[in-house]
Amino acid sequence: MKRxxxxxxxxxxxxxxKSHGFLLPPFAFWTPADWAAKGDEVKEITERGLGWDIxxxxxGDYEKIGLFLFTIRNGHPDNLKxxxxxxxxxxxxxxxxxxxxxxxxxxxxTEDIINRGGGRLLIQLYNSTPDEALAGTDVTVSTDGIxxxxxxxxxxxxxxxxSITLPPFLYHxxxxxxxxxxxxxxSTVNDDAHDxxxxxxxxxxxxxxxxxxxxxxxxxxx
Ligand SMILES: [Fe+2]
Numbered sequence: 241m242k243r244x245x246x247x248x249x250x251x252x253x254x255x256x257x258k259s260h261g262f263l264l265p266p267f268a269f270w271t272p273a274d275w276a277a278k279g280d281e282v283k284e285i286t287e288r289g290l291g292w293d294i295x296x297x298x299x300g301d302y303e304k305i306g307l308f309l310f311t312i313r314n315g316h317p318d319n320l321k322x323x324x325x326x327x328x329x330x331x332x333x334x335x336x337x338x339x340x341x342x343x344x345x346x347x348x349x350t351e352d353i354i355n356r357g358g359g360r361l362l363i364q365l366y367n368s369t370p371d372e373a374l375a376g377t378d379v380t381v382s383t384d385g386i387x388x389x390x391x392x393x394x395x396x397x398x399x400x401x402x403s404i405t406l407p408p409f410l411y412h413x414x415x416x417x418x419x420x421x422x423x424x425x426x427s428t429v430n431d432d433a434h435d436x437x438x439x440x441x442x443x444x445x446x447x448x449x450x451x452x453x454x455x456x457x458x459x460x461x462x
Contacts, residue, residue, distance in 0.1 A: 298443025
């Protein structure tokens with residue numbers, strides 16, 4: 241992706257989130273010069289991967305296959321081993337109409353995906369087999385605390401206010417319908433480097449063509 245495209249998506253995302261009353265933390269708006277003046281006091285941000293994260297999953301077509309994410313808080317995988325400290329993570333995401341996040345599951349993370357406003361969020365679900373293929377078995381999931389069982393490959397629709405709990409090993413693919421969607425994620429510790437199992441291999445972080453200076457840094461820039 242071009243840096244100019246990333247900068248435009250950041251400006252646009254900030255305006256969209258604000259229009260839904262969602263405000264990003266102060267470090268979202270630090271300039272590259274601000275970052276250069278920081279020291280060890282910001283290690284939690286850089287080491288836990290907090291901040292702007294925009295990806296086209298290597299597709300070269302962000303509008304079709306892509307996702308805007310901003311990680312607001314995140315623990316460390318070691319927290320899960322000890323059961324203490326920051327065991328959790330939170331993200332805000334923007335999913336465009338027809339903009340797909342490809343089929344994947346997480347080996348460790350349990351995540352609640354929440355429609356926080358805008359259009360509808362559609363999520364297609366499959367159990368995984370022991371060799372990590374798509375299973376043909378019925379899927380049992382919880383949506384806002386209510387258990388339901390649906391056939392393999394079914395699509396769950398979340399309207400604004402609704403959410404779903406995605407446990408480990410449950411394949412999910414999602415996209416927006418009827419407008420752009422502001423999507424929240426509340427989860428256990430997030431580890432994008434090791435905990436994403438995409439059904440078909442994708443690039444998780446985009447290659448950036450530096451045609452202009454960055455407006456704000458991406459997680460991949462730290
Ligand atoms: Fe996921």
